[in-house]
Amino acid sequence: MRADARDKPVRAVVFDMDGLLLDSERLAVESLGRSGAELGYALPESFCHSLIGMPADTCRELAVAAFGPDFPLDEFFRTHETTIARLVDAGRLAVKPGVAELLDELDRRRVPRAIATSSNRARTQHHLRAVGLLGRFDAIVTRQDVRQGKPHPEPYLTATAALGAEPEFTLACEDSPNGLRAAHAAGLRCLLIPDLVPATAETRELAHRVYPDLRHVIDYLAVANDAVPHPPVLW
Template sequence: MDGTLVDTEPYWIETEYALAERYGGTWSEAHALNLVGNDLLDSGRYIREHMGIDLEPEQIVQELLDGVVGRVEQEVPWRPGAVELLTGLVASGTPCALVTMSYERFVAPILARLPAETFRVIVTGDKVEFGKPHPEPYLTAAAALGVRPEDCLAVEDSNTGAKSAEAAGCLVLVVENHVPVLVGERRVFADTLEGIDLAAVWREGPSTDHRDERRGS
């Protein structure tokens, strides 16, 4: 979700800087970008160590969520083409799952802006034992949809998320946002979700770079 459907990474980063200021810690853009796509408790541990603040990871996560939830309740920053893509998938009867390491209380105000049952399955970071890059989140989603992971196309924007989906057996469509993503055997790259033909992505597989197609159009 974060960075793929909605561009909430700036919200997270601003909240991290505010946390550092509130508790006398130090922070940097490089540290912030290291957290993109990570499990929130892992991020809390990283922040405790690298920000230098004396808070438990669980409290760090809750304070981050307080700040970011407040922002998305005011405005949801959709990524280009995201809503249109979801609308088309629902209309075609394609079963969709949301697989995010954000917690349920952060996901709720975003899903409230979409038609009911846009996602048949929702897997959040507080509902799995092992977060991304472990395959459990995507394995859980595929099982709940009643399909094989090998028959799923995951859409991701981070190395952490791509690793999780790839390890589960999914084909991965990567739309980079704030961080570069490495090339992988089961990864397809595109510049944007705007006008993306998912059927073509699935049919052509990881041999095609859809960024080249857009540059040449």
């Protein structure tokens, strides 16, 4: 936790999507591996994990760096989009623990909320619709809505502007280092809920709190907005 962190009131919340609201990163890793194999490439799991939290343009750069200029980028990513959509349509996509309860609490408190994701608009809407969450956010900012993706702060600045919120009083919930860097650079208070990428010394320093799941954010709202003491967190 940052030494200067303070529990100011939370007047808006901005969420990452993949790996934070949705248990989609494991599906993405599976889909990337399948897509590579379909095109004759054996993609190491470590490479698939390196794409987590990265915008599409950065993913393309990483693929060329790993497999050379002849790697069929367009075909690979088209295949990946088709494959992951099929996995989702097959019922493989799950909502992460605490999502429904936290959204209900934000409803009760009348706190506006947005999504800031590195995914494209079509995938974002498809995934949220599949799990019944599409209508539960006041704004959704995708990679196509900004010029620069995470770790640049633009996605978070765009989301807070869409909510009419001040970054100082806006909470960011993230699972990946790049997303955390983006939210921190935008001036938001950041809660880190790690998924496939564990917390590091850097991300612990940038994060206001590190929690095992989103259920703890409900308690945090009570701390920030109701001035109750912090509950003990074994993490």
